[in-house]
Amino acid sequence: MPKLITCFQEGYSFAALRSDAVAGLTVAIVALPLAMALAIASGTTPDKGLVTAVVAGFLISALGGSRVQIGGPTGAFVVVVFDVIARHGYDGLLLATLMAGIILVAAAVTRMGQWIKYIPEPVVTGFTAGIAVIIFTSQIKDLLGLSMASVPAEFLEKWPAFWEARGTVGPAAILGLGCLALILVMRRWAPKMPAFLVAVIVAAIAAPLMGLPVETIGSRFGGIPDHLPMPAVPEITLEKLRILLPSALTIAFLAGVESLLSAVVADGMTGRRHRPNAELLAQGVANIVSPLFGGLPATGAIARTVTNIRSGARSPVSGMLHAAFLLLFMLAFSGLAAYVPLAVLASVLVVVAWNMSDAGRFVHQLQVAPIGDRLILLTTFVLTVMIDLTVAIEVGVLFAAVLFMHRMSEAVSVREHEQPEASAGLPPHTVLYHIDGPMFFGAARKLADVLERTGGAPKVLILDMEAVPLLDATGADAIQTAIQRAARRGASVILFGVQRQPMGVLHGLGIRHRRGSVVMAADLDRAKQLAQDLLDR
Template identity: 80%
Template sequence: MSAAPVSLSRELLPKLVTTLREGYGLAALRADAIAGLTVAIVALPLAMALAIASGTTPDKGLVTAVVAGFLISALGGSRVQIGGPTGAFVVVVVDVIHRHGYDGLVLATLMAGLILVAAAVLRLGQWIKYIPEPVVTGFTAGIAVIIFSSQIKDLLGLSMETVPADFIDKWPAFWAARDTVDVAALVGLGSLALILGLRRLAPRVPGFLVAVVLASVLAFALGLDVETIGSRFGGIPDHLPTPVLPVITLEKLRALLPAALTIAFLAGVESLLSAVVADGMTGRRHRPNAELLAQGAANTASALFGGLPATGAIARTVTNIRSGARSPVSGMLHAGFLLLFMLAFSGLAAYVPLAVLAAVLVVVAWNMSDAGRFLHELRAAPVSDRVILVTTFTLTVLVDLTVAIEVGVILAAVLFMHRMSETVSVSESGEKPELAAGLPPGAVMYRIDGPMFFGVARKLLDVLDRAGGAPRVLVLDMTTVPMLDATGADALSTLVGRAQRRGAHIVLAGVQRQPLGVLHGLGLRHRKGAVIFAGTVEQARRQARRLLAGTGGSPDATVH
């Protein structure tokens, strides 16, 4: 017996509720508190760095990590998911701010949140898994390259009035400014070396935070002339902003819809990918639609507080798991610890050099690129997947992330349909003796193997042309046709019309339930005398003999 369908309320139930129902004691709280503090230490410099890379102020990243991070854990469908700002949004956020200002980004994030809520209610969570892997790998690696490129100025302390927006123009500009490298390069490159060294020699030590603190102390103690958060942004507020609803007009909604859809797509894909990674590490199963609902609520709330788009963060989620997290409480505590840091230590953030945050983002970019997987797919994947990978990557870097995703998905769909159409075969009784067995002269049988969709409709229309005008009865063995779409059915209907004009009958043998429903729905059964449905191939052979003998229909065939 098939399992009963899960109700929508069950699909949207937060894992926090499930955890509390199972029983939650002091030992679990202690483990979650340690994990939450560990992740907060990792997330603190990341949130500021990602906000700066996105073209805004560091406090926006902290607000996002606190507000969205709390809601993603409290409402999400994963026990150990950590949410907040991520590198995947940097390119989109920079573009939206450039085109529509920060107010436009806030409204686009709000719209994306509502789109994600709708996607959860419509149970679209399970559909995310159909996004092709080469598309995800391609645009993620492309984003990593863009983030890396955007940090060169601060990493090396280059003196440049403006940094070109286009990737191709950035590097000649960096090269032209190479003589302006200053002491910030020592801070940036030294921090980068420290982070990588700690990762290799002491992986449990929070390298990002150690580098930020040490670089800040040394820069202040030695009086280094480097740009800091305070000199560029004036420091960080010691409180959360008051929620404000952005100004909404129909014109703005139309202009920001593409950006909102991109943000919603990225939030949905990355959060569910992160949840899948967490499932693999913990042996648990997440609820995809509950996760989408949490992402929707989190992005809506982040927008109201003036924050950035948010999603599940794979690296921070993995850190949470390795630190011993047992429930969503760890993610909620991570947000609470970040708020505490913001309230207590906001004044000290002004002394953080931008070069060390650039070093943090260089490491983030390298992690995002997943170079090993990218190169493996480039070497070992089928040619079609390699084309998708390279196309998506190239368009992300050189054109636009939205265009890259659209083209990548469409290209993947077209190539998939091509591969599927190649698997569908049509065999003729003249070529296969086993099909010709039992057929009277004047009858021809064709066996169709595989789904009949619009990608293979042309093959179906070629059947009668291949048969020529001689057959008086054309038998189509559809026993192994599991699926028929509207285009395939229309091609079959065209085939029937051609057969009628030539005075031939068509017998459809072994039609399965789904194809039969489509044919009936399109009215093919109403073509009286043209089509006969036979339950089996043997019944179709007997029906062909009767038709050629002039006896018409039979008890074992349905005539329409």
């Protein structure tokens, strides 16, 4: 159930509406330059960012599982959106976003919201820092006003090209670097002021007053429409669905991860708990509807959500009003956006990239994390920057899964009981082994290796499974192999202390209590008694 309904059920007062209106206006002031800047960085026009902030922002707040989440375009999507547009055009992006929305709705319906917490931290930190580096690099040309026919697509080719064009640094550099300094000073000394919007206004006024020949939104894009476009469904074919599926999965993954991370941050600040599946559903609906209006992918935005909370937001109404205020700007003041210099939007995105990189966390993980986690972090980071975000996420998650399996297998021990009290009363020709840890395919080989090294030819093999909480098919197969090998030489196997989950797996493979090759016992004393009975037969 959306949090909006919960808030109304609890009682919604005029005082709450007033607080939400102030917070919504504050967030809209922050979101206005960000939405335009992120759209331009993504390779499209600034109005697409505003449309996304209006449509998706309203739906994410109205349907979401967080009281204070603010949705819209974010830096996390810049790389994948730019790539999809370059490969498949803007129509391809619209269809990929719609597909991502459907995937998110399916994830919400199947209650997969809680699974997001299992995404490894090094993977998230790595690809986020990589995206930040790409965003920063993409803004160098506009920030410095470089005269370049085109910017190379490959990361390693960009910097030599920038260096070769260093002699063309134009007046835009004065504006861009000056606004960058202004933003940093305001964030340090006047944190409650909307630094981004102030910088945009100052630049829009200063450029014509100083006679600076700089590119503006109007000169490059022709301004911003004063209305929302009519909704339209993008062309859908099976071939397009097949080609765009990887991009759709990446968009859905990013939307799910960032929105739930943002909701967790909000929970920490407000002391409340969000509903992850309701949040995923809202993200899905927003990403289905946004492309119908020509919008970009959207998700929860951490920085705007934090601003919303600090501005006194009480309910999702603040996010809905934030979207309404942005729509009002489009309807009444969009013509003013034509005077905004691109250099100042570049300075805004440089700050966004720095915040997004979370350099402190990145360096901290490199310093203190285990070597495996460091390799995952660096691999994901490098692949994001050098190759492709989709590849980086796939390889990072796969690498993390392999590392996890290795660590779990190392944690499993299979050893002969050394405690005197356990060995006391053990019948002759009987061997007792203790298994400690989950027996899955990564650790099954360890059991097989230990059993192969068993000295002599014991007539009874007892396996202590009291400390085995989990058993998969491969682990069960290793036990079944031990039973079959014992049966071939006329020996028996006794399993004791088997927990419910392992017992279910063993039963599923047909390994049940029966006199002869395999016997089940409740505890060690009963296992010793059964071993003696088998030897006496």
